[in-house]
Amino acid sequence: MATILAHIHVHAGREHDFEELVREIFSATHANETSVRHYEYWRGQEPGLYYCLLAFEDHPAFIHHQASDHHEAASPRFGDLIERMRLEWVDPVGGASPLRPSAPGALPAGASELEQRMARLFPVEVAEWWPPRSTES
Numbered sequence: 001m002a003t004i005l006a007h008i009h010v011h012a013g014r015e016h017d018f019e020e021l022v023r024e025i026f027s028a029t030h031a032n033e034t035s036v037r038h039y040e041y042w043r044g045q046e047p048g049l050y051y052c053l054l055a056f057e058d059h060p061a062f063i064h065h066q067a068s069d070h071h072e073a074a075s076p077r078f079g080d081l082i083e084r085m086r087l088e089w090v091d092p093v094g095g096a097s098p099l100r101p102s103a104p105g106a107l108p109a110g111a112s113e114l115e116q117r118m119a120r121l122f123p124v125e126v127a128e129w130w131p132p133r134s135t136e137s
Contacts, residue, residue: 001100002062002124003038006052007086015048018081021074022052028070035061037099048083059105059124066118089125102126 010018022041029039035057042051056062065071092099104124107115 001037001055001057001092001102002059002105003053003055003090003092003099003102004062005088005090006054007088008050008052009083009085010048010050010081011083012048014081017077018050021077021081022050025070025074029065029068032068032070033061033065036065055099059103059119060107060111063107063111063115063118063122066122067112067114072114087122089127091127091130101130 008018019041026039026041029036033056036055037057038053038055040053042053043049044051054062054065056065089102091101102124103126107119111119
């Protein structure tokens with residue numbers, strides 16, 4: 001599994017444009033990617049603050065999403081709208097979430113150069129304080 005909570009700060013006055021773009025990428029992601037488990041956006045209480053929860057079946061599926069045609073096509077627009085963003089790897093609490101723990105995974109043989117670059121940019125970050133995987137179900 002690969003699960004991330006993105007903290008997104010949008011340039012002031014660009015919120016409408018950002019929301020239009022995320023509606024497009026939400027639709028394309030759910031229409032074209034079979035390994036997506038969660039891909040949702042929310043507004044925060046602070047003006048211009050948004051959150052996105054992304055959960056994919058495994059790390060290679062997340063990398064496939066990052067390198068997908070629809071994500072690559074939206075990337076320049078995201079760059080114009082986003083002031084700053086922080087990606088936070090999150091880990092489900094066993095018995096309190098249907099998701100499995102985030103874990104690294106090898107790309108399939110023949111992964112594109114773009115997928116290989118995305119895998120270097122977005123490695124799974126497992127926090128030291130998270131329990132060993134064998135102690136949770």
